[in-house]
Amino acid sequence: DQQVKQNSPSLSVQEGRISILNCDYTNSMFDYFLWYKKYPAEGPTFLISISSIKDKNEDGRFTVFLNKSAKHLSLHIVPSQPGDSAVYFCAASADLQGAQKLVFGQGTRLTINP
Amino acid sequence: DVKVTQSSRYLVKRTGEKVFLECVQDMDHENMFWYRQDPGLGLRLIYFSYDVKMKEKGDIPEGYSVSREKKERFSLILESASTNQTSMYLCASRRSGTATGANVLTFGAGSRLTVL
Numbered sequence: 714d715q716q717v718k719q720n721s722p723s724l725s726v727q728e729g730r731i732s733i734l735n736c737d738y739t740n741s742m743f744d745y746f747l748w749y750k751k752y753p754a755e756g757p758t759f760l761i762s763i764s765s766i767k768d769k770n771e772d773g774r775f776t777v778f779l780n781k782s783a784k785h786l787s788l789h790i791v792p793s794q795p796g797d798s799a800v801y802f803c804a805a806s807a808d809l810q811g812a813q814k815l816v817f818g819q820g821t822r823l824t825i826n827p
Numbered sequence: 828d829v830k831v832t833q834s835s836r837y838l839v840k841r842t843g844e845k846v847f848l849e850c851v852q853d854m855d856h857e858n859m860f861w862y863r864q865d866p867g868l869g870l871r872l873i874y875f876s877y878d879v880k881m882k883e884k885g886d887i888p889e890g891y892s893v894s895r896e897k898k899e900r901f902s903l904i905l906e907s908a909s910t911n912q913t914s915m916y917l918c919a920s921r922r923s924g925t926a927t928g929a930n931v932l933t934f935g936a937g938s939r940l941t942v943l
Binding site: 717 | 875919933
């Protein structure tokens with residue numbers, strides 16, 4: 714069962730506009746959420762995170778929003794830049810089965826068009 | 828610059844071969860992980876280790892084993908490689924604890940394995 718879902722495999726946005734990537738989760742035990750960015754032939758790199766006690770976290774052009782009642786989080790990138798073109802993974806963390814584990818979504822490929 | 832290093836970036840193996848994927852981290856992290864990444868499936872956890880000589884199964888451990896003899900090194904072993912194990916393998920590490928940032932995984936660059 715997919716506990717973390719990214720339902721959009723791909724997203725195309727014009728440079729300078731806002732990119733919104735979405736993520737849904739099913740396990741109410743998740744208490745920490747992260748976004749990772751991945752370029753081809755490289756490992757994922759950490760982008761931004763949010764604790765379940767918050768509903769928003771901002772870092773420069775990146776903002777993550779968490780809606781616990783809907784079990785939904787989103788990543789906003791504004792303004793979008795060509796270097797933002799990558800695959801974005803959301804991940805959720807909880808003390809599952811006695812160990813802290815990160816569960817990842819399927820990823821969304823973001824393409825920023827000049 | 829702290830890092831996670833995966834020794835082999837690209838490997839091509841034949842069905843039935845034994846395959847070793849090596850991972851070393853220099854951050855003195857207690858926890859280490861092996862994931863595989865496949866299109867449309869995201870990152871799936873194979874095995875993880877929270878201490879030397881300790882290992883736990885992840886979500887897809889079948890066909891794999893691991894070894895953690897030293898804190899900095901975590902090896903993934905495919906006892907008898909099969910074509911459905913063709914994938915990108917990602918090693919990651921993380922420190923223990925509940926302090927801010929303890930949940931953040933640091934990944935290696937990945938090892939792309941092709942099994943013919």
